[in-house]
Amino acid sequence: MFKIYSSLRKEILLLINDRVGLSLMFLMPLLLVFIITIIQDGVYKVVNENQISLLVLNEDTGAQGSKLVNVLRESGLFKIDTLAGNAASQESLKSELLAKGKMIALYIPKGFTSGLETNADQVSSILMDDLGLEHDSTATAHAETPALSFYHDPVLQQNYTYSVMGIIQSYMSVIENSLMIDNMYRTMDLGNESEKLKNRMINNRVKINPVVASNNNSMAVPNSTQHNVPAWTIFAMFFMVVSLGSNIVKERVNGSFLRLKTMPTSFILVMFSKMSVYILVAVLQVTLTFSMGIWILPHLGLPELSLPSNFLAFASVVFMSSMAAVSYALLIGSFARTQEQANGFGAISIIIFGAIGGILVPTFVMPSYMQTISNFSPLHWCLEGFYILFLKGGSWQELGLVFLFLGIFILICQFCTYFKLRIERIL
């Protein structure tokens, strides 16, 4: 026991003395989670949130302008922020749009109601003529169909802009149809009987059933916290390659490992101690960054991180991710000839693995070929494990695939490390 204690103590002392490694492993993920979550939160909101923020300036004095605003609001698709007509003008709408941080704005012009009513009169007049029914043709005046103005931030993709315009157009059609029906019923002296027809026309349209179809085994889209907290924790876990990798290189190169070989001790004890201490480091990293996600990020107006309900699955994902990170550091440490090689190659390889694995940019926004390539990154599988925990309640069935890939990665790293140390006669 004293031997195990001494071996663990030595690893802990080496770790405590490695200030650069410690800051990379503990400060870096906190800073990255903090900064990247704030930066990406807006993007995730655009992708995730049901409501589209819309700034509206209604200069129409009639009923239809207000009706359009109400219909849009009641649809639940828009979060509407209105500008008072007296205080604002169409010219100032653009600057208001940018100043308020909104992406889109709608301008309803003066005379919008009268324009719509005139248009409805004209349509019903044509219909009455075609049906050979009598009507008051003197009441029909000629007027231009009123136009709405749709302002949008230039960064918005064209398809997103057209989608929103399509939605507004769809609600406009409802209003226009309603006006025409009212007009025709009034012309034919049918009174208020139009409600039944309007309800039938509006509520009995062809339905579109949404079906989620994904091509990368992923499911619902995570929010910025659910992505960034585990993502940067995994990134930091793998960054232990700088500390553990260079630690191993140092011991290999300075002869400490060979010296240990002359002693009545097993090298397994040395490796066990290293792995145990760094797995503990990984658990502390998770504790630290997840605590930030739970207690600090909500105070900054960011989504709160809720811990997965399946604690055993959560612990398993953390353990497998830690083992993958430790095994990769062992591999780099056993193959690098110098500490500079271990640090340089280790750090760059983690950044590349992070980029293709969806740490920097989530895989669901990547093109399909990049999603395929991401399968070759161990960081991707670690992140998939956390996604399954957060978004699927930690389904063991789905975690099985994650554990299989991580298990294969761990075995490859451990075997390569073993053979390299055998070649060097350390084992």
Next chain:
Amino acid sequence: MRELPAIEIANLSQKYKSSQENTLTNISLTINYADVFGLLGPNGAGKTTLISILCGIFPPSSGEIRFFLEGRLLSASERKSVLGFVPQEYAFYEELTPRQNLDYFGAMYNLPKEQLEVRREELLETLGLTKSADKKVSAFSGGMKRRVNLAIGIIHKPGILFLDEPTVGVDVQSKNAIIRYLQEINRQGTTIIYTSHHMSEAESFCNRIALIDHGNVISQGDLSDLKVKNNVSDLQSLFIKLTGEEYRD
């Protein structure tokens, strides 16, 4: 006791896969109990390979090695507790203090905690490291690092001690302190196998030597006998006479 063997090496050869020639060829040596045995030779002669094999870092390609302690043949499992090794490199943790290094390596030699603490303080005192015992070794001078390196190799009071150039790159004071202490433990019965390029140091320290060149033992025996036999006045002259004056790069 001094006539009892400590190490018997018979027909030991070593050939690396990467090399076409043997690094060591049919080495046969007997090192007696409490000898200070000098393994001397030019660069690339095979000294470090021989010491590595003797310490158990890797097995020889062929041949046999037997270790004894006070006349008793040691089993393979006993050897590692009896052998001590002080490599040429600073094979310890520079980020740790001498105390922490000794604690770790002492535990790896299976020393019980209480015994280790006593031995640690004794060594720190003897090798003049007590004042710096809680400072990181990385800040030490070359001489102090050599002393730490030595202390680790003898923390368990080895019966047989291998020293690979233990005084290289140190000042006279540290060199004297190291040699004095080695002579002291030799008097107490520790067999020392030592390599060095300092011929005057080796001459004053060793009682027996083996000269190795190109992987072969070209001469071995009592140092004074060898000098008489080869008609030379000192070890350096003997060395040059037997190995030549050509560069060995």
